[in-house]
Amino acid sequence: MKPRHPLRIALLLLLLATGLLLGGCQRSEPLPLRLTNVSGHMPDLDFKLTDDHGKAVSGADYRGKVVLLYFGYTHCPDVCPLTLAHLHVVMQRLGPLADGARILFVSVDPTRDTPDVMHAYVNAFDPRAVGLTGSPRMVEALVKRYRSSFTREPASTDGNYEVSHGSAIYLFDRDGRARALATPAASQDDIVHDLHLLLSTGATP
């Protein structure tokens, strides 16, 4: 009887290891995302910017959270607020799970968008929205990292100007890996669906 015990334990360990391996395999299988899947095609979330509390932050500060990254500017009266309002609805539909996600609104107009302006702006939309601004060089680096772009349009006589900018919303998993790309035309159902998937995979909160 006695010599059979170690064998049993070894067998059990082997089963356990196989199970873990299979689990690991399953994890690296493509997620059934409804939005455009960009897993492995875009770099991990990385930047050095200033949040809307005036604190220096980097991409690593948001590890553990599912991130929705969107570029815009506060003097944009139509499309930017609409996109943020839609993302607010999406967050509301997640219920308490929304705490595991953050909307990162990055200003492509850092000259006018100071942390104070950004703070009032993002909080008008969602408590889980963070406004990020920084030096034009750092903002440009992040925009380029995700193959997006922005152009400052000529100013009117009173000095006001518009900024044309990439309209995509980028979804990152809890490990900071780029996972999905949404256009402004994406359905809220699809964004909610994919957020549920991302909130249940990757690093533990």
Added chain:
Amino acid sequence: MRARRLSFLLAGLLLTGGAHASAAEHVHASHAWIRVLPGNLPAGAYVTLSNDGDMAAALSGAHSTTYGEVMLHRSSSEGGMSRMAMVDSLSVPAHGSAVLAPAGYHLMLMKPTRPVQPGDSVRLILQFTDGSTLPADFLARPANAVDAGEDRAMPAMGMKSMDHAAMPQAGH
């Protein structure tokens, strides 16, 4: 400015002898709302214009005592880029309607002369290319509103459908 516009209007009426009425007389505004943003940031105003007349009307802009500057704009998202451009006018077809809605045509309101809070009613004077004007009361709504609100029976729309909604719709 106002007197000049009025005299122009009167002259126009005299010339035509009232044979055809002004654009403003046949155009009705509904679902009028403003998305209020913090501070002095420019805000977007949206409205549905219905024309029950036999002639097309064209909106050229608006003015208001609450905002120092109002411009008719159109947003577009083509090739993955969001852009905004000033437009001269928006046609409201005869027996048809034109919709100013998020992600399409809108009035950009700048330089508020007083703080505007969600729940406020703000009067904008809509201007048409024939010189006629139509006063309309816009409901100020929170930044994260997506439409005119339930009480104004505006169906919630996805952004895609909004692109189409911004197109002038022929009536009949």
